[in-house]
Each structure stands twice: as structure tokens, then as C-alpha cells.
Amino acid sequence: MPARPTKPPVSFGLDRLATPIGMALLITDAEGALRALDWEDYEHRMRELLRLHYGLVDLSDQPAPAAMRTALSDYFDGDLGQLSDIAWRIAGTPFQQKVWNALAQIPAGTTMSYGALAARIDTPKAIRAVGHANGSNPISVVLPCHRLIGADGSLVKYGGGLERKRWLLRHEGVAV
Structure with missing residues (x-):
């Protein structure tokens, strides 16, 4: 039986953002859209969710867009309306x-x-x-x-x- 072709891994960037409740992991795509946000102490769970949604995933250190980092920092500083300015995209049913x-x-x-x-x-x-x-x-x-x-x-x-x-x-x- 011939081997099934495997899809190449999906490449995303990984950045970290210090917050009052721990280090946030920001996963972004090549267009700068947020694909995942989770906590450093739950990285294993985040990677499993990414695998379930996208298959093989390659994460490389890459800064998230400055506007995204600013919006998240502003949210944690009390400007609660900033989250709606963040572009996101996710796979799912x-x-x-x-x-x-x-x-x-x-x-x-x-x-x-x-x-x-x-x-x-x-x-x-x-x-x-x-x-x-x-x-x-x-x-x-x-x-x-x-x-x-x-x-x-x-x-x-x-x-x-x-x-x-x-x-x-x-x-x-x-x-x-």
C-alpha cells in the first residue's frame, strides 16, 4: 500500500507577552492574524489545540504585530474595548x-x-x-x-x- 502524502506543516509565529496573570503566548499567521492565545503554563494544551485544528504546526519565534501587542497590553491596563481591534482567524467545525x-x-x-x-x-x-x-x-x-x-x-x-x-x-x- 503506497504511503499517503502528508501535508506540510502550517507555519505560525510565536511571541510572548507579559501580563498581570502570566506570560501569554501569541500565535500569529503570516498576515498577522491571531490564531491562538494561551498561557505559558498551558503551552502543551495550546499546541494540542493547534494540532487538532490545523494538523502539523511549525512554530517559530516571530514578533506579533505591534498593534496587537499594544491592544492586548492596553486591555490588561484597563482599556477593555481594545480586544475588538485584534484581527483573528481560526479553524474549526x-x-x-x-x-x-x-x-x-x-x-x-x-x-x-x-x-x-x-x-x-x-x-x-x-x-x-x-x-x-x-x-x-x-x-x-x-x-x-x-x-x-x-x-x-x-x-x-x-x-x-x-x-x-x-x-x-x-x-x-x-x-x-
Whole structure:
């Protein structure tokens, strides 16, 4: 049986940005769009998400666009509206894309339950699927998965750890 041709690895740049809650890893493509944002202590998980979404990935040290770094730094300094200025692009299933695009519409300083997000995207019975898609979101902070909470208002699951989620929500003015 002949060997199947393998796709060449997808090349992305890797940059680091110091934040009040740890070192952020910024993964960008050749056009300067953000493909992933995760935390240095969760790099293994980030690499696994990249593999699931893109196949073989080659990361090389490369500075993220200055405007992206500035927008993220400004967000962490308190200018919460800066995240919407960051260009991002991600691979995923159509359902994941729908969830991730809906996450981007949740304003800073607000939270939403998984069930409310499922209803917003016209799949009210897909609460678990929304949770799974949220957990597969490779662009932390910019696609604000930290703004999803349990139906009872509890903080549940965050890929970067619940302490980071708590910090991000407090930073945005949410009482937790």
C-alpha cells in the first residue's frame, strides 16, 4: 500500500507577552492574524489545540504585530474595548465557529451562561456542545470564553485555570 502524502506543516509565529496573570503566548499567521492565545503554563494544551485544528504546526519565534501587542497590553491596563481591534482567524467545525463568533459578541463586564449562549445561536438544547466548543477555543481572552459561567452564576471551567478566569472577570468589573 503506497504511503499517503502528508501535508506540510502550517507555519505560525510565536511571541510572548507579559501580563498581570502570566506570560501569554501569541500565535500569529503570516498576515498577522491571531490564531491562538494561551498561557505559558498551558503551552502543551495550546499546541494540542493547534494540532487538532490545523494538523502539523511549525512554530517559530516571530514578533506579533505591534498593534496587537499594544491592544492586548492596553486591555490588561484597563482599556477593555481594545480586544475588538485584534484581527483573528481560526479553524474549526461550523458549530465551533458559530460558538466562537458568538463569544466575541459578549461585551466586557458581562457574563452569560452556557445555556443562554446556546439559545443565542439557535441551538437551545446544545448546552454541552457549546461547553465543549468553548473549551476548544484556542484564542483565550480575545474570544472571551472566560465570560461564560454556570447557570447558577458559578465560575466553571477555564482552560487557563479558575484563578485567571476570576482575575479576568474582576478586571472587567464583574463581581465574582
